[in-house]
Amino acid sequence: MELTVFGATGGIGQEIVRQALGAGHRVTAVVRDPARLSVTGEGLEVFRAELGDPAAVRPAVAGRDAVLSGLGARSRKDAGVATRLTRTVLDAMRAEDASRLLVVSAAPVGPEPREDGLVDRTVRGIVSAVLKDVYVDLRAMEDEVARSGLDWTVVRPPRLQDKPLTGRYRTVVGGFPPKGRFAGRADVAHAMLAMIEDAGTVKQGVGVAY
Template sequence: MKLTVFGATGGIGQELVKQALAAGHEVTAVVRDPARLTVTGERLEVVRADLKDPESLRPAVAGRDAVLSGLGARKKADAGIATELTRSVLKAMEAEGVRRLLVVSAAPVGPQPADSPMVDRLMLKIVGAVLKDVYVDLAAMEAELARSVTDWTSVRPPRLQDKPVTGSYRTVVGGFPRAGRYAGRADVAHAMLAMVDDPATVKQGVGVAY
């Protein structure tokens, strides 16, 4: 497949690029600073673009089978960027007639299991209060997805870890795994790539956790 990855210099983004190349896909990595992308490969094209300008993004998404995005706030001060940049990606995709889009969101944005342990519900409230602006941004991003004509999927992991890909994780379409407290960035990327051609995940939020 021909894939485009936004946020390719982030933790999940670099894993998306690396794993997609290893699987034999052609990858276009859209970045603001090419020097921060440590992944290399014969089937990799690195594009520097203004992520706030939909017109500049059109060549990067034209003719692609799917677009994957790890765009989002890296700190509280960046809250709002996920919605703004995803809106640009959506406009570029719609202009080029590209439909499949997968983005990284977060577990607190979606519904929690009805039988979620008390400790998990308590931690969710605490984290939600501390990172309120970030989650408001992600919820607004998901609202933009819902209004779009794309075949979107919002992938919602809990607290992220840096660890090698295992391929052993749980996913719940439209919900979240019970007592799912962690997910490795590499496994979130693995899950996203597996969902690209999974029709059950289209126009759905998908919880991913160990």
């Protein structure tokens, strides 16, 4: 497949690029600073762009089989960037009639598992309060994605970890794995790549956790 990755220098984005190349896909990595992209390999195109103008990134999404995005705030002070930058991606994809989109959000934005106990609900509430602005941004991003008319999937992991790829994680379409407290960035990337051709995840939020 021919894939485009936005947020390709982030933790999940770089894992998507690395694993996609390893699987034999051709990858266009959209970056602001190519020096921050540590992944190399045959089949990789580095596309340098600022995500303020949809016209500037249209060539990066034209004719691609899927677009995957790891765009989001790196800290609380960056709240707002997920919606703003994803809007550019949506506009560019619609202009080029590109349809398949997978984006990263976060577990607290989605439905709370009914099976979770008091501890998990309490922790979730505390995290949501501390990162309120970030999650407001992600909810707004999800709303724009849902209204886009594209074949979208929103992937919602819990607290992220830098761990080697295991391939052993749980996914719940339209919900979240009970007591799912952590997920490795590499496994979130693996899940996103696996969902590209999974029709059951189209126009759905999918919880991913160990």
